[in-house]
Amino acid sequence: MIIAVDGPAASGKGTIARALARHYGLPHLDTGLLYRAVAVSVLREGRDPASEADALAACGFADSLLDDPELRTDEVGKAASVVSAHPPVRAALLERQRSFAQQPGGAVLDGRDIGTVIAPDADAKLFVKATPTIRAQRRHLELRKHGANPSLDKVLADIRTRDERDSHRSEAPMRQAEDAQVLDTSFLSIDAAIQRAIALVEARTRGAGGGAGQA
Numbered sequence: 001m002i003i004a005v006d007g008p009a010a011s012g013k014g015t016i017a018r019a020l021a022r023h024y025g026l027p028h029l030d031t032g033l034l035y036r037a038v039a040v041s042v043l044r045e046g047r048d049p050a051s052e053a054d055a056l057a058a059c060g061f062a063d064s065l066l067d068d069p070e071l072r073t074d075e076v077g078k079a080a081s082v083v084s085a086h087p088p089v090r091a092a093l094l095e096r097q098r099s100f101a102q103q104p105g106g107a108v109l110d111g112r113d114i115g116t117v118i119a120p121d122a123d124a125k126l127f128v129k130a131t132p133t134i135r136a137q138r139r140h141l142e143l144r145k146h147g148a149n150p151s152l153d154k155v156l157a158d159i160r161t162r163d164e165r166d167s168h169r170s171e172a173p174m175r176q177a178e179d180a181q182v183l184d185t186s187f188l189s190i191d192a193a194i195q196r197a198i199a200l201v202e203a204r205t206r207g208a209g210g211g212a213g214q215a
Helices: 013-024 032-044 052-057 063-067 074-083 087-101 114-118 132-145 152-168 190-205
Strands: 002-006 028-030 107-111 124-129 181-184
Touching (some): 002 114, 013 028, 013 107, 013 124, 013 190, 028 032, 032 052, 032 087, 052 087, 074 152, 087 107, 087 114, 114 124, 124 190, 181 190
Parallel strands (some): 002 107, 002 124, 028 107
């Protein structure tokens, strides 16, 4: 079984994807880490994430880099949003993601184009969203836990900038797949969001999804 989980930054899609992977005993890939790995490689080499050539040259990273804690920093996240807009970078990482999705038994993948590009034939697709303000509050809290202290207004501005870039890039823009189930986590607890996600996957895999739904 392949489960695709898409959505914008800080919507909760990663938490939900990991929980679904545990629930169904499937391997999980946060595809955003691939772009973060490219970004951190570019930054460490003193190159420019906005340069298509520099970003493409960093796509041959080792899998071990995906476990580097630096990938989770806000600086790398911003750079990842920039490198992910380069079509050659997305093409270079496409097969890596599809191979993970198509492994025997299936997998859970989360990102921004899983249900539309990476695994369009996934057995279940979720599009996880939340209001920009809620997502900014979540990201602000996360950053403060890691010792950073940006203003909430700055975090919200960054969220809106990333949404704009991800939704309007020329290659594989972030959008809801036509057959995806929508899960709005704005006012749900983590446990409630996870239970709702499981229910949506169960409904879809039992053939009772009946097209995109609003949670």
